[in-house]
Amino acid sequence: MTATSPRRRALKVSSIALGLALALSAPAGAADLVISNWDGYMAPDAMASFKTATGVSGEVVVHATNEEIMGKLIAAGGKGYDVVFVSSPFAEVLNKLGLTEPIDHAKIPNLANLYPEATKLPHDVGNAFSVPYTWGTTGLCYRSDLVKTAPTSWSDLLAPSDALKGKTTMLATDRWLLAAGQLDKGFSVNETDPAKMAEVKDLLISAKKTLLAYDDTTFYSKLVSGEALMVQAWDGWCNYGIAEKPEIKYVIPKEGSDLWVDTMVVMKASEHKDDAFKFINFMLDAKNHAWAAQNIDYKVPNKPAMESLPADFLAKFPNMAMPVADLVKFEQLRDVGEAQRDYSKIVSEIKAAQ
Amino acid sequence: MVRAADGKPIAWLSERRTPGATPEGRARQGRGGYFVKYQPSRSSLLMAPALVWLTALMVVPCALVLALAFFRRGIYGGIDYTFTLENFGLVFDPLYAGIFLNSARIAGTATLIAVVIGYAAAYAIAAAPRRWQPVFLFFAVLPFWSNYLIRTYAWIVLLNREGLITQLLRWFGYTGEPPSMLYTEGAVIAGLVYNYLPFVILACYAPLSRLNPELAEASRDLGASAATTLRRVILPLTVPGIAAGAVFVFVLSIGNFVTPALLGGGRFQMIGNLVYDQFLTANDWPFGAALAMALIAIMLLVLMAQALATDRAAGRAAEARGQADG
Amino acid sequence: MAERSPATRRTLWLALVLVFAFLYIPIAVLVALSFNEGGLAFR
Numbered sequence: 256m257t258a259t260s261p262r263r264r265a266l267k268v269s270s271i272a273l274g275l276a277l278a279l280s281a282p283a284g285a286a287d288l289v290i291s292n293w294d295g296y297m298a299p300d301a302m303a304s305f306k307t308a309t310g311v312s313g314e315v316v317v318h319a320t321n322e323e324i325m326g327k328l329i330a331a332g333g334k335g336y337d338v339v340f341v342s343s344p345f346a347e348v349l350n351k352l353g354l355t356e357p358i359d360h361a362k363i364p365n366l367a368n369l370y371p372e373a374t375k376l377p378h379d380v381g382n383a384f385s386v387p388y389t390w391g392t393t394g395l396c397y398r399s400d401l402v403k404t405a406p407t408s409w410s411d412l413l414a415p416s417d418a419l420k421g422k423t424t425m426l427a428t429d430r431w432l433l434a435a436g437q438l439d440k441g442f443s444v445n446e447t448d449p450a451k452m453a454e455v456k457d458l459l460i461s462a463k464k465t466l467l468a469y470d471d472t473t474f475y476s477k478l479v480s481g482e483a484l485m486v487q488a489w490d491g492w493c494n495y496g497i498a499e500k501p502e503i504k505y506v507i508p509k510e511g512s513d514l515w516v517d518t519m520v521v522m523k524a525s526e527h528k529d530d531a532f533k534f535i536n537f538m539l540d541a542k543n544h545a546w547a548a549q550n551i552d553y554k555v556p557n558k559p560a561m562e563s564l565p566a567d568f569l570a571k572f573p574n575m576a577m578p579v580a581d582l583v584k585f586e587q588l589r590d591v592g593e594a595q596r597d598y599s600k601i602v603s604e605i606k607a608a609q
Numbered sequence: 610m611v612r613a614a615d616g617k618p619i620a621w622l623s624e625r626r627t628p629g630a631t632p633e634g635r636a637r638q639g640r641g642g643y644f645v646k647y648q649p650s651r652s653s654l655l656m657a658p659a660l661v662w663l664t665a666l667m668v669v670p671c672a673l674v675l676a677l678a679f680f681r682r683g684i685y686g687g688i689d690y691t692f693t694l695e696n697f698g699l700v701f702d703p704l705y706a707g708i709f710l711n712s713a714r715i716a717g718t719a720t721l722i723a724v725v726i727g728y729a730a731a732y733a734i735a736a737a738p739r740r741w742q743p744v745f746l747f748f749a750v751l752p753f754w755s756n757y758l759i760r761t762y763a764w765i766v767l768l769n770r771e772g773l774i775t776q777l778l779r780w781f782g783y784t785g786e787p788p789s790m791l792y793t794e795g796a797v798i799a800g801l802v803y804n805y806l807p808f809v810i811l812a813c814y815a816p817l818s819r820l821n822p823e824l825a826e827a828s829r830d831l832g833a834s835a836a837t838t839l840r841r842v843i844l845p846l847t848v849p850g851i852a853a854g855a856v857f858v859f860v861l862s863i864g865n866f867v868t869p870a871l872l873g874g875g876r877f878q879m880i881g882n883l884v885y886d887q888f889l890t891a892n893d894w895p896f897g898a899a900l901a902m903a904l905i906a907i908m909l910l911v912l913m914a915q916a917l918a919t920d921r922a923a924g925r926a927a928e929a930r931g932q933a934d935g
Numbered sequence: 936m937a938e939r940s941p942a943t944r945r946t947l948w949l950a951l952v953l954v955f956a957f958l959y960i961p962i963a964v965l966v967a968l969s970f971n972e973g974g975l976a977f978r
Contacts, residue, residue, distance in 0.1 A: 322686075322890050329687040329892075348685045421789050422770075427875050429890065467770075468792045468874025480771045593684055599891035600704070607708050607878040730954040733947040736939070745951065752958050763961030766968060773964060803961065810954075835943075 288313030288530050291324050292340040296517075297538070298546050305537050311530045313337075320428075321345045328354060333522040337531040343378040343516040344430070346385040347590040355384040356521040362532035365539035372583045373556030376516055385518035386535050389491070389553040392512035392574070392585060393431055396493035397485040398478055400502040409439035409508045412487060413462040420465045422484040424477060427469035429602040430588050432459065434513050435487055444513045444586050447594035456601045460608045469606070478503055489515070490574045494552035497572060505574045514585035516556075548575070554582070671905070678898035686892030696899035705883065705900070712880040713907075715794065715869075716862035719801035723858045724851060726802070727809025731850070734810070735817040742818070749810045757804060761871050764800050765791060768872075792874030800868040805858040812854035816847040824929065846929065848922035856915040860908045880904055 290302075294317040298304070306312045318324035321342050328336065333354040341349070349355045360366055366374070366382065379385045395406045403418065413435065415423055426432050434444045436455035446452060467483050475496030477483035488496075493505040519538065521531040537543060541559035548555045548564060554575055555561060569576040591598065678696050681689040699705060734745045752760065767773050768791040775787040790796060820843065828838040844851075866881030875882075880900065887897030939947075 320889065322892055325686060326889065326892055326894075329683075329685065352685055424874075463876065466874075466876065467789075468876060470874065480769070482770045590685075596682070596891070596893065599886070599893065603708075603878065603883065603886070604704055606875065606882075607704060607711070726954060726957070729950045733950040733954075736944075736947050737951070748955065749958065752962055755962065759965065760961065763965045766964055767961060803957070806954075806958065 287311070288337045288527050288534060289335060290315045290338045290340075290534065291318050291336050293317060294319070296340060296547075296551060298543070298550070301538075301543070304543075305534060308537060309530075309533050311527075311533060313530070313534065325349075328522070333524040335524075336522050337525040337527050338534055339520055339522060340388060340517060341520065342588070343376070343385065343387075343518055344588050344590045346518045346520050347378050349520055350379070350384045351590070354523055356523045356525060356528055356531075357384060358382050358386060358521065358535075359528075359532055362529065363536045363539065365536045365541075368539050368541055368544070368557045368559055370556050370558050370579050372579050376583075377587055378516070378589060379518075385520045386539070387516050387556045388519050388538065389547065389551070390514065390516045390556050390582065391490040391554050392507050392577075392582065393426070393434065393487065393489055393515065394493075394505060394507040394512050395485055396475065396478060396488035396496060396503060396505050398481070398500075398502055399504045401481065401484050405504070406485060406506060407509050409435055409510050411508070412485060413439055413458060415465050415485070419484055421467055422482075423466055424468050424470040424474045424483050424486040425462070425466060426474075426487050426489075427471045429598050431487070431489075431513070432469070432602060432605070433598060434588070435459070436462075438508070438510045438512070441510065445589045445591055447591055447597065449597070452597065452601060456604060459605045463605060463608060475499075475503075491551060491553035494572045494574070498552070501571075512585050514582060514587045516587060517553075674898045675902055677895055678902055680895045682893045682895050686894075688894060693895075696896045697903075699896060700899055700903045708878055708883055709880055709903070709907075711878070712863050715797060715877070715879060716801070716859050716865075719798045719805070719862045720855050720858040722798065723802045723806050723809050724813075724855050727806050727854055728813045728847075728851060730806075730810045731813035731817050734814055735820075746811070746814060750807045753807045757867065758871075760804055761800055761868060764796065764803065764872055768796055768799075791872065792876055794873070794877060796872040797869050797877055797879075800872040801858070801862045801865065804868070805861055808857040808861075809854035812857065813847060813850040816850040817843075820846060845922065845925055848925075849919040852915045852918040852922075856911055859911055863907065864904055 288311060290313055292315055297315075302313050302315060316336075318327075324339060324341060325345055325348065328339065328349065329352065333349070339349075346355070360382070363386070366386070369382075369387070373387045373390070374380075374382055376387065395409075395412055397406055399405065403416075406412065411419075412423055412425070425435060430444075433452075433455060436459045437444050437446050439458065440451070440454055442451050442455065446455070467477070470477065470486070474483065474486040474488055475492055476499075478486060478496045479499045488505070490505055493503065496503040497505070519535050521528060521535070525531055538547075539557060541557060541563060544555045544557040544560035545563045547553065548557075548560055549568060552572060552575070554577065556579075564575065677688065679692055679694070681691050681693050681695075683689045700709075730749065734742055734749070737745060765772070769775075770787045770789060770791065772791070774790065778787070824842055824846070825838055828842045829835070833841065863879070864881045864884075866879065866885045869875075869877045869879045869882055873879075881904075884897050884900045884904065887893045887900060891897075
C-alpha cells in the first residue's frame with residue numbers, strides 16, 4: 256500500500272489556529288467547479304484525471320470538519336461551492352435548509368455501481384439529495400499484544416480494567432463521544448430524552464476520569480507508540496494504525512456501532528450543476544472509488560469497487576471485508592434538530608467536569 | 610528654518626530647545642513632553658493610518674461580534690435575527706461561569722509562575738556585565754521566533770508516556786510505571802509558562818536595567834538585608850514591568866485554546882476552547898459571541914488594574930526621585 | 936550594579952543557566968528529532 260493520507264474528520268490539531276479565519280473566508284475563484292472535501296479524502300490527482308476524462312476543470316478546497324464547512328455554507332447560502340463532501344446528518348440539514356440540489360439520477364449512470372443497501376439509507380432513501388461516498392463503523396481499536404483480554408463491550412472502554420486506566424482515548428466530536436455512552440446504555444444513537452441523556456452524561460463523566468485524552472486525530476499514533484492501549488476509533492482510522500503495527504486490532508462492541516456515511520451533495524446555488532453531476536459520476540466510477548477504498552482505507556458503498564480490492568489488502572484490514580448486510584444493521588446518526596443544542600451543552604459539561 | 614506648506618515654521622523641527630532650560634520646559638519634562646508645540650492637525654494626520662487600521666480591523670469586527678451576541682441561533686446553526694438577551698444570561702449559567710473561573714485559575718497559576726521565573730531571569734540578565742546583556746536578551750526572545758504550535762509539540766515529545774522524560778528515566782534504570790505527565794493541568798500550565806515567559810523577561814528587564822543602583826546601595830548601607838531591599842526598594846520600583854508582563858501572560862493564557870487542546874488532551878475545558886467550540890462545533894455563533902464579549906470584558910478589567918498599578922508605581926518613583934533631589 | 940558577593944553572583948548565573956535550559960531544551964529536542972526518521976521515538 257502506498258502512503259496513506261489520513262483523513263481529517265475533525266483535525267483540531269493543525270487547523271485549530273486557522274479554523275476561525277477559514278470559517279469566514281470564501282473559496283477563491285468562481286469560474287470552475289469548486290469541490291470542498293476533507294484533506295486527503297480523494298486522489299491527489301483526481302481533478303487532473305477528471306479534466307482529462309470530461310474536459311471540465313475544477314479546484315478542491317479543503318475543510319477540516321463538517322461544522323466548518325456547514326458554517327460557511329449556511330452563512331453564504333451555499334454560494335461558491337458546487338459539490339460538498341459532508342457526513343450524512345449534515346447533508347440532511349443542508350437539505351432541510353433547501354440548500355441542496357435534487358440528484359439527477361439520469362446524469363449519474365454510475366449510481367448503478369452502488370450496493371442496493373446504499374440507495375436505501377434512512378437519511379436519504381433513494382438518494383434524492385445525497386450520494387454516499389464512504390461508510391463504516393465506530394468501534395474500539397486496541398493493541399492486541401498489550402491488552403490481556405480482547406474488548407467486547409463499550410463498557411471495556413467506559414469502565415476500563417485497572418491495567419487500562421489512563422491509557423484509553425475517546426473521540427472529541429460530540430456525536431461520537433455521546434454515541435459511546437448511548438450505545439453502552441442500549442439507547443439509540445439519536446436519543447434525545449433528557450432523563451436518558453442525563454444517564455449518558457453521568458456515565459461519560461465517570462469515564463473521563465480514566466481517560467488519557469479526547470482525541471480525534473492522533474489516537475492511532477498513540478496506539479502505535481503504546482501511549483494508549485485502547486481507543487474509540489472510526490474503522491478507517493484504526494486501519495492507519497494497523498498499517499503501521501499489525502498487532503493493532505479493531506472490534507465492534509457487542510452493543511453495536513453507529514453507521515456513519517460520508518456523502519457528496521450538489522449545492523442548489525451551484526452554477527455548474529451538470530458538471531457537478533459529472534464529477535459525482537466520475538467519483539463513482541469503480542476504478543476511482545476503489546482508489547479511495549485502497550488509499551484512505553475506508554469502506555466505499557460501491558460494489559464493483561469493493562469486489563476489485565486485492566485479497567491481501569482485505570486480509571490486512573479485516574474490517575474492510577465486513578459484509579454490507581452487517582454494516583447496514585447499525586443505526587445512522589441523524590440530524591436531531593433543536594436537540595443538538597442540548598447535545599452541545601452535555602458535551603461541554605463532560606469536558607468541563609473535573 | 611523648516612517651514613510647513615502653510616509657511617508656518619514647524620516648531621519641533623526648528624526649535625530644538627533643551628527641555629528644562631525654561632520653567633515651562635521643566636514642567637513639561639516630567640511628563641516626557643519633548644516636542645515643544647503640540648499641533649493637533651499634524652499629529653492627527655500621523656495618527657490617521659493607525660486609527661483607520663484599528664477601526665477597520667478591530668473596532669468594526671468587535672462591534673459585529675457584539676451585535677451577533679444579541680440574536681438567536683438558528684435551528685441548524687446560522688443566525689435567527691430575533692433580539693434576545695438570553696446569550697448573556699447563559700454566560701452566568703453555573704456550567705459556563707465555572708469554566709470562566711477555572712480558566713482564570715489556570716491562567717493565574719501560569720502567570721504567577723511565569724512572573725517568578727521571568728523576574729529572576731530579568732534580574733540576572735540586568736546584573737550581568739553590560740556587554741552581555743543584549744546577547745542574553747536576544748537568546749531569551751529567540752525561541753519566540755519559532756512557531757507556537759511547534760513549541761507546544763516539543764512538550765508533547767518531552768512529556769508523553771513514551772516520551773523523552775520516560776525514556777531518560779528508563780535509561781537511568783527506572784522500571785516502574787511511567788509517570789503520566791501529558792494531558793494534565795500541570796502540562797497545560799507548563800506550556801503556557803513556556804510560551805509566554807519571554808514576554809515577562811522583556812517586560813521586567815526594562816525597569817530593572819534602568820534602576821539606579823545607588824538606591825539599592827543606600828538601602829543596604831542603611832542596614833536593610835538583601836531580602837528587604839528587594840521587597841521594599843527594587844520590587845516596588847519595578848512594578849510597571851511586572852504588571853505589564855503579568856497582564857500579557859494572563860490575558861494570552863485565559864483566552865488560549867491551543868495549549869489546553871494539545872497539552873490538556875481536551876480534558877481541560879478553558880474559555881477559549883468553549884468559544885472555539887461554539888463557533889466551529891456547535892455552530893452557535895450568538896452564544897460564542899456573548900462568551901467572547903465576556904472574555905473581552907475580563908481582559909479590559911485586567912488591563913485597567915495594570916494601568917492603576919503602573920500609575921501608583923510611577924507616583925512612588927517620582928517620590929523617590931524627589932527625595933533623592935532634595 | 937552594586938558590588939555583589941561571589942555567592943550572589945553564582946546564584947544569578949545559576950538562575951540564568953536554568954532559565955535558558957528551560958527555554959532551549961524543548962527546542963533542542965525538536966531539532967534532534969528532525970534528524971530522526973522513525974517518528975516521535977528515538978530508535
